[in-house]
Amino acid sequence: MKKLALVLGFAMTFGTFQMANAQEAAPMIAQSCAGCHGQAGAGQGSSPVLAGYDAEDFVRVWHEFRANERPATIMNRIAPGFTDDEVAELAAYFASLQQGE
Amino acid sequence: MNISRRSFAALAGATSLTLATPALLRAQSAGRLVVIGGGFGGASAARYARMAFPDVDVTLVEPQTSFVTCPYGNLILGGKRVLSDITHSYDGLRARGVNVIHDRAQDIDADGHRVTLANGEELEYDKLIVSPGIGFRWDAIEGYDEAAAEVFPHAWTGGDGSQISNLRQQLEEMPQGGVVGLSIPGNPFRCPPGPYERISMIAHYLKQANPTAKIMAFDSKDAFSKQGLFQDAWEELYGDMIEWVPGNADGKIVRVDAENKVFFSEFGEEHRVDVGNVIPPQMAASLAHDAGLVNDSGWVPVDQTTFESAVARDVHVIGDANIASPMPKSGYIANSTAKTAVAAALSDLTGSGAPSDPVYFNTCYSHAGEDYSFSVVGVFRPDGGEIVETPDSGGTSARGPLTELAETRRLEAGYADAWYDSITDDMFS
Ligand SMILES: Cc1cc2nc3c(=O)[nH]c(=O)nc-3n(C[C@H](O)[C@H](O)[C@H](O)COP(=O)(O)OP(=O)(O)OC[C@H]3O[C@@H](n4cnc5c(N)ncnc54)[C@H](O)[C@@H]3O)c2cc1C
Numbered sequence: 001m002k003k004l005a006l007v008l009g010f011a012m013t014f015g016t017f018q019m020a021n022a023q024e025a026a027p028m029i030a031q032s033c034a035g036c037h038g039q040a041g042a043g044q045g046s047s048p049v050l051a052g053y054d055a056e057d058f059v060r061v062w063h064e065f066r067a068n069e070r071p072a073t074i075m076n077r078i079a080p081g082f083t084d085d086e087v088a089e090l091a092a093y094f095a096s097l098q099q100g101e
Numbered sequence: 102m103n104i105s106r107r108s109f110a111a112l113a114g115a116t117s118l119t120l121a122t123p124a125l126l127r128a129q130s131a132g133r134l135v136v137i138g139g140g141f142g143g144a145s146a147a148r149y150a151r152m153a154f155p156d157v158d159v160t161l162v163e164p165q166t167s168f169v170t171c172p173y174g175n176l177i178l179g180g181k182r183v184l185s186d187i188t189h190s191y192d193g194l195r196a197r198g199v200n201v202i203h204d205r206a207q208d209i210d211a212d213g214h215r216v217t218l219a220n221g222e223e224l225e226y227d228k229l230i231v232s233p234g235i236g237f238r239w240d241a242i243e244g245y246d247e248a249a250a251e252v253f254p255h256a257w258t259g260g261d262g263s264q265i266s267n268l269r270q271q272l273e274e275m276p277q278g279g280v281v282g283l284s285i286p287g288n289p290f291r292c293p294p295g296p297y298e299r300i301s302m303i304a305h306y307l308k309q310a311n312p313t314a315k316i317m318a319f320d321s322k323d324a325f326s327k328q329g330l331f332q333d334a335w336e337e338l339y340g341d342m343i344e345w346v347p348g349n350a351d352g353k354i355v356r357v358d359a360e361n362k363v364f365f366s367e368f369g370e371e372h373r374v375d376v377g378n379v380i381p382p383q384m385a386a387s388l389a390h391d392a393g394l395v396n397d398s399g400w401v402p403v404d405q406t407t408f409e410s411a412v413a414r415d416v417h418v419i420g421d422a423n424i425a426s427p428m429p430k431s432g433y434i435a436n437s438t439a440k441t442a443v444a445a446a447l448s449d450l451t452g453s454g455a456p457s458d459p460v461y462f463n464t465c466y467s468h469a470g471e472d473y474s475f476s477v478v479g480v481f482r483p484d485g486g487e488i489v490e491t492p493d494s495g496g497t498s499a500r501g502p503l504t505e506l507a508e509t510r511r512l513e514a515g516y517a518d519a520w521y522d523s524i525t526d527d528m529f530s
Contacts, residue, residue, distance in 0.1 A: 025153035031440050032462035035433055035524045036516065044526075046512070047519035073498070073512050074464070074476055081480030081494030082460075 029086050030093050041094050052099035058091035131156035132450035134443070135216055135226035137206045137388065139163030139191060140259070141170075142232030142420030142435035144528040149440045151197040154447050160200040160224060162216065167191065168529070169259035171292065172432050173521055176468060177269050179302030180309075184262045193529045206233075209392040211413035228446040231394070232420035232435060233386035234258065235291050238399070241382040242284065242357060249359035253377035257291060271376045272306060278313040282364050282374030284354040285320040286382040289400070291421050291430045293326035294477065296380055298467040301331065304339040305470050317372060318345045319364060321353040321382075326429075327467060327477055329500050334469035337503050354379070385422035392416075400424045406459060406483045407445035408438060417442040425488055428481050429463060436524060437462045459483060460491075466517035472507075474514040 026034065033050065037043060041050030064070035065079035082090070134157050136147045147161045168189045176182040191201045205219040209229065216224045235258065239246055245253070254271075256264040272281065281303055285296045300318050307314045324347075325331075335343045346352035356365040357379060364372040384390075384399030394401045394410050401418045402411040408423065410416045419442045420435035428434045441459040448455040461481040468474045475498035480491040498513060499506065 025149065028440065028444065028456055029460060031149075032437050032460070034527045035436060035462070035464065036520050038519075038523050039526055039530065044523045045519035046515040047523065073509055073516060074478060077478045077494065077496050078480065079494075081491040086460075 027089065027093055029082075029089050033090070041097050049099060050094040051097035053091070053094045055091040055095040058094060059087060062087050062091075130158045132227040132447070133158045133160070133225065134228050134230065134447065135159075135224050136161045136230045136232070137163075137209075137216065138232040138234060138386075138420070139165070139168055139194075139201070140232060140234055140420065140435070141432035141524075141528065142234075142439045143230065144168065144191075144194065145436040145439035146230045146232065146419065146443050147194055147199045148197060148528060148530075150443045150447065151194075151199055153440075153444065154451050154453070156451065157447055158200070159198070160202060160226075161191075161194060162202050162204060162206045162218065162224070163191070164203060164205045164219075165259075165261060166203050169262040169265070170432070170521075170525065171257070171259050171295070172524075174256060174259070174265045175295070175299045175302040177265050178272060178299065179305040179468070181302075181305075181468075184266060187259075188262065189525055189529045191529070206388055207391070209388075209394075209413070209416065211392075211410075211416050214415065227415065227450055229416045230439070230442060230446060231389065231392075231416060231418045231422070232439070233388045233422055235383045235421050235430075236386045236390070237381040238384055239381070241286075242354060242379065243365075244357045244359065245379055245381060249357060250379070252359040252362070253357060253379040255380055256378065257295075257380050257383075268376070268378055272303060273310070275311060275314065275375050277311055279311065279315075279375035280373070281307070281314065281316045281376045281378070282372055283316070283318045284357070284364060284377070284379045284381075285318060285322070285325075285352075286380055287321040287348075287353075289426065289430060290380070290383045292432075292465070293429050294331075294465055294467045296320075297325055297327065297331045298469070299378070300343055300345075301334060301338075301467070301469040304335070304342050307342065308339060312342075314342065316343045317374070318343065319352045319354050319366065319372070320346060321348050323347045323349045326465075327475065327497050330475045330497060331467070331469060333500060333503075334473060334475075338470040338473065383421075389418065389422050394418060396424075398424065405486060405488050406441070407455065408442040409445070415446070417446050427490060428461060428479070428488055429465065431463055431465055432524065433463045433465065434461060436527060461488070464520065466513065466520055468514065468517060469510075472511040472514050474510060474517045476513055476517070 036047050037050050043049035065075040136143045150159045170187045173187045207219050208217045254264045254268045256268045351366045351368045353367040354364045355367050389401050396402050401423045403423045408417045419438050421430040444456045463479040466476045477497045479495040
C-alpha cells in the first residue's frame with residue numbers, strides 16, 4: 001500500500017512537469033546572454049529585447065560593438081570575444097524567436 | 102508525499118528503491134542526474150538539465166528551503182534591498198520536475214554511484230553534479246570560530262540570511278563616529294570584487310546615517326579587482342571615510358578577540374573596532390573534503406572542459422569549489438559552467454554528443470554608490486587542458502572623471518539590476 005502511494009506520488013509529480021517543460025533550451029552559445037537579456041531574449045529591465053532581432057541587423061550591430069562604433073557600456077567588451085561563426089549562430093537563433101514569446 | 106521518513110527508509114532498503122529512481126519510471130528515463138547544492142551552480146544545472154534533457158530524472162539536494170544570494174547582499178548593507186528581495190524559492194524548479202530534497206549530502210560513494218544524505222537515506226545516480234560552494238578555514242585566523250562569527254559576521258555565504266542581517270543590524274546600532282573594521286583574505290576566494298563593493302555599500306549607508314564613522318579595510322593582498330575604479334569612487338563619493346590597508350602595510354589580520362572587539366595584525370598592531378566583518382580565507386565546502394575530491398590546495402581539480410573530477414568518475418564539480426583559474430569564483434561562472442557540465446555529463450546517457458567548443462562567460466557588476474556602478478567581463482575557453490581568456494575581449498569599465506562618466510555609471514547600475522533579475526531567473530524560474 002505504501003509502495004503504491006509512493007509510486008503514485010512520483011507519477012503525479014512527473015505528470016505536471018511535462019507541461020512546464022514546453023520551453024526549449026537555447027543553443028549553448030546563446031546561454032550566457034540569458035544572464036542579462038532575460039529568458040529567450042525577452043529582455044529584462046533596461047536590458048534590451050533580443051527576440052525577433054533581424055539577423056542582418058544583429059550582425060551589423062555586433063560589428064559596430066566590436067569596432068567601438070556604437071554607444072555601449074558593456075557589449076563593446078563582450079562582442080570581441082565571439083567569432084564570426086558564433087555571431088552568425090547567435091543572429092540566427094535570436095531572429096528565430098518571436099518577440100514576447 | 103505523505104510517507105514518514107522511517108517507513109520510507111525501510112521501504113527503500115527493502116526494495117532497493119531510491120528517491121531518484123522510482124522503479125516504475127526508470128524504464129522510461131534516460132538516466133538519473135543528482136545535483137548537490139542548490140546555489141548558483143547547482144540550481145542552474147538542475148534547471149538546465151530539465152530544459153535540455155527532458156528524459157533525464159533530476160534530483161536536487163539542498164539543506165536550505167530557500168536560497169539567499171550573496172550577490173546583492175551588500176545592497177542590504179547599503180539600505181537598498183531587504184532580505185526578501187534576495188531570497189529565492191525552489192518552487193520554480195519543482196514545477197519543472199526537479200525532485201528537490203531538503204537535506205545535506207553527507208558523503209559520496211563514487212564507485213557505487215551513491216550519495217548518502219544526513220538522514221541516512223541513499224540516492225543512486227548515473228551522473229552527479231556537485232556545487233557545494235565554499236567552506237571557511239576556521240584555523241587560519243586565531244580566535245575566529247563559529248561563535249566569533251556571531252560577533253564578527255563573515256556574511257560570505259547566504260545560508261539562512263542571518264549573517265548578512267546580523268551585519269546590517271550592527272551597522273545600524275553602531276555609535277556615531279564608530280569604526281567598522283573589515284578583514285579581507287588573500288587569493289583565491291569567492292567573488293574577488295565583493296569585499297570592495299561591501300566597503301562601498303557600508304560607506305553609502307554610513308554617509309547618511311553616521312557621517313563621522315570610519316571604515317578600516319585590512320587586506321592580506323597588495324592589489325585587488327577593479328582597484329582603480331573602486332578607489333576613484335571612494336574618493337569621489339566618500340572623501341576620507343575609507344582607509345584601505347594593503348598587505349604590504351601590515352594589513353593582514355592574523356588574530357581576533359571577539360569579546361573585546363580587537364583585530365591583531367601580522368606585525369602586532371591592535372585595532373579596536375565597533376563593528377567587525379571578518380571574511381576568512383576559504384577552501385572548497387566540507388563535502389568536497391569528506392568525499393576525497395580536493396587536492397592539497399583545498400580545492401577540487403577538474404577537467405577544464407567537462408568539469409569531471411580528476412579522481413572520481415561521473416562526478417562533475419562546478420562553482421566556487423573547483424579549480425578553474427583564471428576564471429573568478431563568481432555566480433556567473435558557476436551558472437555558465439553548470440550548463441557545459443550538464444551537457445558533458447549527460448551526453449553519453451542521452452546520446453547527445455558532448456559540447457565541443459564551450460565558451461564560459463563572466464560578468465561581475467559592482468555597486469559603489471547611488472547610480473554608480475561598474476563591471477568586469479570575461480569570455481573564457483578551454484584550450485589544451487587549460488582555460489584561457491579570449492584575447493582582446495572583456496575587461497573593466499573605463500576609468501575617468503565622474504563629470505564625464507556619470508551617465509555610464511548610472512546606466513550600469515540599471516544593467517546590474519537587469520543582470521540580477523536575469524541570472525536568478527536562469528536559476529529558479
Ligand atoms: C558579497 C558577495 C557578493 C557577490 N556578488 C557577486 C556578483 O555580483 N556576481 C557574481 O557573479 N558573483 C557574485 N558573488 C559570488 C557568488 O555568490 C558565488 O560565486 C556563487 O554563489 C558560487 O556558486 P556555487 O554554486 O559554487 O555556491 P553557492 O551559490 O554558495 O551554492 C552552494 C549551495 O550548496 C549547498 N550545500 C553546501 N554543502 C552541501 C551539502 N553537503 N549537501 C547539499 N547542499 C550543500 C549550500 O547550502 C548552498 O546553497 C558574490 C559573493 C559574495 C560573498
